[in-house]
Amino acid sequence: MAMVSVKSLHAGVVMTAVLLSGCAGLGSVGGVGTAPETPEKKVVESAPAEPKTGAGTGSQRHLPQQGYDAQGKKVAYVPAPNPYTAASKPVPPEAVARFRSASDLMADEQYRDARKAFEAITRDYPDLSGPWLKLGELAEIGERMERAEKSYQKALAINPQNVNAYLALALFQRRSGDFEEARDTYVSALELWKDFPEAHLNLAILYDLYMNQPALAQPHFEAYAFLTKGDDPQVADWLIEIRRRTGIETSFIDNPPPAPKAPEETVSADPMAAEKSSETTKTEEKG
Template identity: 85%
Template sequence: MAMVSVKPWRTGAFMTAVLLSGCAGLGTVGGTGGAPDAPAPKVVESKPVKPKNGEASQRYLPRQAYDAQGKKVAYVPAPNPYTGASAPVPPEAVARFQAANRLMADEQYRDARKAFEGITRDYPDLSGPWVKLGELAEIGERMERAEKSYEKALAVNPENVNAYLALALFQRRSGDFEAARDTYVAALELWKDFPEAHLNLAILYDLYMNQPASAQPHFEAYDFLTEGDNPQVADWLIEIRRRTGIETSFIDNPPPAPKATEESASAEPMAAEKSLEAENTEEKG
């Protein structure tokens, strides 16, 4: 099964603002968009504790709920803590970030690195530039510097979910699969309804760690959270269920039919038989 990992960020003005977002201790800065807004900015003092056991990731699966009548209750995803921002990113910082991104896209890597470094000096509360510096370090095959840049992004803003993905992908590419798993799990501990973390964790489990039974719940979680809008993932789910033999959903387990309904259904044939007996008696009389 050929799979391609989800990139930890997307291009465009929205994700530019998201990548720039700010610092723990000062509140979250900037970013609005696809995910629901947080009711209020949350300050996180340190990175979430990484569970030592990768199977702990199943604690962060979404669950389809049902009402008393057995009907599905609309699922409301937890808000993205990174985009639930309260203060805008300074326009100058956004402009400089976009200019640095253009340099990077044009493969002017040295100038791009200097530009992003300048942003980190002038706007130390912004974590996004550190993610980009990590990317540039990887391009230059400076792996130790890349890892430190991703970790710095998380130190500046422990709610930067994109930095978790960037660090985990770096760890996976470096062959440290257990560290990558723990980083994805840490991201899900921060935001349990993080679709890309579920998908990349599933790919890691399946293709790199040969644990398809651990991968299946997270493929299901991604499919559920994105409302099945990725047909390729739907195909992967069919294929992985064939391999694991697990057909029961980890996400959607409908309750048994109400007892009263069952009794009513079983009583209907009996009532029909009694009605027929009555008709026969009348005819004989």
């Protein structure tokens, strides 16, 4: 599977946009401008890794499903709302301004000053989770991995509905080689919000390229394509490629009901019609 190159942490792996929302949280929201991190090349194929009992099927419990009406026509799918934005609370304007200023310092690679700025925000606004995600990113840039993980966990502790925190933590775990932990974190995100496109996509990439389980990856590639209305041509190509490898052509998302049977032919009011029809057939056979 051809993949795009790994995004630099300097560009913000998870936080590609700033959106202030959620339970007093700061940061970008999954589904809005967030892109998955993908590896530079496909790992060497080997014997499939053994998943924990129920691990694969557990993730498939959170797949969206295309619905149909009584006539067999598709019903428009309405995704579940993002819990992070649905429970949004006003963020003090001063906090917004300081967060943006700190983000600008980070974008300019003034990491020490950015770290101090975000730490100050956490002290003055302890109920904001977004600054902790930024501190996690900065810790990774400085290769302080233990501090990075604690920062991501702190963001989740402050705001368990911050879907970005799940995404950031799972990506960190995957980069650290903790594939099963990353999988479980993605599944936790989907338990919170089953229609989280980026969680489906990143989980699919994890299953396929890092855990060598393409059959478990395929449903989540499909879920991402379904939730984003197939707007990503690269993911469409990945789906074609993975279906060739798994041999699974049946959709995990869209399973239309059987086509309605054609109505039975009305019996003619002429009691001799059936017999006449039979005689005609015999005549044609003789001819």
